[in-house]
Amino acid sequence: MVVAIAIIRQRSLIATVMLSSFFSLLMAGTFVLLDAVDVAFAEAAVGAGITTVLLLSALVLTSSVEVQPLKTNWLALVLTIATAGVLFYGVSDLPTFGDAAAPAQRHVAPRYLEMAEIETGIPNVVTSVLASYRGYDTFGELTVVFTAGIGVLLLMTPGVRRRKTPKKQDENVT
């Protein structure tokens, strides 16, 4: 959280990217503490790796300093604190942390945990849920990744940069 506040305050964008990479690493560590090893794996690889590299590449291709002065926008601050207050109130009814009898743990999850190895034969329940029980969602996710790849290639294939066009006319391809 300290890292997140530091991100707000930083002016140099390169430092911001470094801080966000560190933030991803801390997130990955937190996920491990919460027993989510697959997620921690993915977050560490993706957040601290790919996102950082892409952010840095984008910075190289654009400017690297934030020009705007760092005045605090009080209206936005008040609004976000008000939203936080509403969320706090909404959250007060949620079950306590780690409660084994919470509704989230009861319906489908025990069945997955018990039957996954019997029905699919692999010990990693997350993979079996991802690829078999919820395989259709994973297919959609793969399509999302593929579409993002196509989109980036369409936008960024090396070519002559056209500074003459004030408005981008190629919005219809994305």
Next chain:
Amino acid sequence: MWILGTYNYWIFITLMMIGLYIVIVRGNLVKKIIGLNIFQSSVFLFFISVGKISDGTAPIILHDGGEAIYSNPLPHVLILTAIVVAVSTSALALSLIVRIHESYGTIQEDLIREAERAP
């Protein structure tokens, strides 16, 4: 005592608000993307923390006999998908930012708005 028991929700809310603040306030487009990432990470944290069971362990079935308590695998699956979608949208957004910079010469939101209004 529910205040102490739900501290994970507090962290999630604070992080989410910080991310939201960055997106709203900072005019630099790259910083907005980073703020969006913080926002998304807070949601991931929320989901994973909901799935955790006290004294549980990672949901990989162990074969050393005996009963083991496993944390809920379902949020992990959803968040895995969400992480990949998040990086895809970030990559696409960054490529859009690069193209915007080439068209307008800047990535400050207010300067871009002025350039749009002018001619």
Next chain:
Amino acid sequence: MMATEHLILRVVAKLLIPLILLFGLYVQFHGETGPGGGFQAGVIFAAAFILYALVFGPENTRRVAPEWLISTLMAIGVLLYFSTGAASLLYRANFLEYGVLSTDFVAGQKLGIFLVELGVGITVSSVMIAIYLAFAERQGSG
């Protein structure tokens, strides 16, 4: 700008890249018994290529990852996933119900999951490589 500049970087990268590739393959194929799976493996595999591109430049990377190959691989992964699901349609079962792909239901599940994760790994790694190289080859605006 190749000869002795960044010598340490180049040597360390040459040592690390095969290990990263190997680790990526390990994560891909052991995603069933340990943490990991298609996405993580794809990202790690791509990270090896990105490291190569960072140290040795995108032009050299293009020699092992030409554009047509990467674009084709992106599509092949998705096709693999889809075909695995469609193959079960041929057996008059539901889409993506892998159990009918083999004689034993559990073996069919294992086969289906293996193929599906492979498709995921291929597409994710090629997409990440393609995105990074697209960024790296773009001419800067000044």
